Amino acid sequence: MTIQTTDLVANATSSASNRAQLAAMLRDTGLDLLGSLGVPVQDDAPFDPGQAVWSDPVSLVGFAGNSLAGTMIVSAPWPLMARTSPIADHRPEGLADWSRELSNMMLGGLKIALLRRGLELQMGLPASVVSSDMRIKTSSRDPIGHRFGCGGQDLFAALDWMLVPGVVIPAATLAKEELALDHELLLL
Amino acid sequence: MNLKVMVIDDSMVVRKQVAQALEGGGFDVSEAVDGVEAISRLAGAAVDLIFCDVNMPRMNGLEFLEALRATDGAPTPVVMLTTEAEPALVSQARAFGAKGWIVKPFRPELLVAAAKKLTASAEPRAKSPDSTRRTP
Numbered sequence: 001m002t003i004q005t006t007d008l009v010a011n012a013t014s015s016a017s018n019r020a021q022l023a024a025m026l027r028d029t030g031l032d033l034l035g036s037l038g039v040p041v042q043d044d045a046p047f048d049p050g051q052a053v054w055s056d057p058v059s060l061v062g063f064a065g066n067s068l069a070g071t072m073i074v075s076a077p078w079p080l081m082a083r084t085s086p087i088a089d090h091r092p093e094g095l096a097d098w099s100r101e102l103s104n105m106m107l108g109g110l111k112i113a114l115l116r117r118g119l120e121l122q123m124g125l126p127a128s129v130v131s132s133d134m135r136i137k138t139s140s141r142d143p144i145g146h147r148f149g150c151g152g153q154d155l156f157a158a159l160d161w162m163l164v165p166g167v168v169i170p171a172a173t174l175a176k177e178e179l180a181l182d183h184e185l186l187l188l
Numbered sequence: 189m190n191l192k193v194m195v196i197d198d199s200m201v202v203r204k205q206v207a208q209a210l211e212g213g214g215f216d217v218s219e220a221v222d223g224v225e226a227i228s229r230l231a232g233a234a235v236d237l238i239f240c241d242v243n244m245p246r247m248n249g250l251e252f253l254e255a256l257r258a259t260d261g262a263p264t265p266v267v268m269l270t271t272e273a274e275p276a277l278v279s280q281a282r283a284f285g286a287k288g289w290i291v292k293p294f295r296p297e298l299l300v301a302a303a304k305k306l307t308a309s310a311e312p313r314a315k316s317p318d319s320t321r322r323t324p
Contacts, residue, residue, distance in 0.1 A: 036293045086205040086296075098201045104243070105292055108271025112291075115274060123243055123272070125198070185267070185302040186289040188282040 021117075021169045022159060023144045029109035030148050030157050033102070037084045041148045049073065049145040049158035050138055057081060057096045058136075059103035059128040063111070065121030070161035072110065073136060074103040080153040092130070100126035106157055116172040136160075190216045191307050192234070196226045196252065197241040197269070202292075206239055206269070209296035210303055223247030227255050235264060236310045237303055239290075242270040242277060250277070253284035265306045269294065 027044065034041050058075040076084075081095040084102070103126045111121055138160040145158040163169075193215045195206040207217040218235065220226035222244040238256075242249035249268055257263065267288035268281050278289055287306055290298065 033293065085201060087201055087208065089201075089204065094201060097199055101199045101201055101292075104199075105271050108273070108292065111271075112273050120274065120276075125243060125245055184290070185298060185305070186278070188278070188286050188288055 015168065018163060018167070018169045019142060019144065022161060023146070025110055025113040026106075026144055026157055026159055027146050029106055029113060030146055030155070033105055033109055034084070034148055034150060034155065037086075039080075039084050039150045041150055043149040045147050045149075047145040047147045047156065047158075049136065049143040049160070052136070052145065052156065052158070054134040054136060054156075055132050057092075057099035057128050057130050058134060059096075059099040059126050060136075061100075061103045061107050061126035062124035063107060063121045064124075065114075065119060067119055067164045067167045068114070068121055068161060070140065070159060072103055072107040073158040073160065074099065074106050074155065076102075076155040077153050080150060080155060083150070083153075096128045096130060100128045102155075103128075110159075113172070114169075116174040117170050118173060119169065190214055191236040191303075191310060192216045192218065193237045193239065193303055194218045194220060194226060194229070194235045195239045195269075196220045196223065196244070196249070197239075198222055198244045199241075202241070202269075205296065206299060209299045212296075213300035213303060215300075215303055223249065223252030223255065226252055227259070230256070230264075231259075236307050238264055238266045239269045239299065239303075240266055242268055242272045242281075250280055250284060253281060253286055257285050267302055267306065269299075 031041055054075050056075055056077045060071050060073050062071050078095055081098055082090040085098045107123055114121060139162060140160045143158055143160045148155045193210050195203050195217060197203050198221055203219045210217045220229055224247045240249045240252055253266060263285055265287040267290060268286050269290050271292045273291050288302060
């Protein structure tokens, strides 16, 4: 990968449309993911990650590409982690593991949405922390946050992002079918 | 004797989820946390099918595929089970001999169907040590 951090700006010069596109992709990814986990979202709304006080397990996973880099942040209260977990073991270490996997799947979904727009990125490995009162300093001047309300418990997803100046995130050009993303077995 | 499947994933929850699904489908399941542990375990006990994550510490899924092909004379079918859907990665996995690709999140019944499809003609592998180290 040849990314130069000096090529990236903390979206100081990014257009509103880029941010809007990323925000829409983050929202759609979260809705799809929670729906596929059998936890329908009753209400959802943007929030400001720069003002957020994070608690419970918080998972972060970094990403980088030639045009876009940043961090995906996901957090939800323990009961919601337990509701979405596919296994019955709800010990904290298992739920923290699941929190990392959720952040990984959120970023994977976002990556697919970006791939459909011709933007490639590489994903890092997720890490998690457990906190009751944590603030996250973002690099972005305008980080994106979205709250997904699931029956009285909220999952929070945030995107700290940096874009190469001049890059415009286009509309999706690749159909879903052109990527291995239908969650079925693709025979190779 | 049941057919044997190995799941390689750095997430304990995913490993347990896959194991739960496949054991329910009549498979014996072993686990490895990454490619390094998988290669080590496979040297001692062959399996009939492998489900493998892509993004893992120490040795990722594609590196594992490459290492497996270097040692596995009679290639064990591998299905990549990952959040990734990038065509370049899929092509790389295909080049390294992967037989399938499933994007997470997955339905447990899909794993069982995939396992049955890809082991349809397999005889359960012998338990003897080093049975993966066959010559072509």
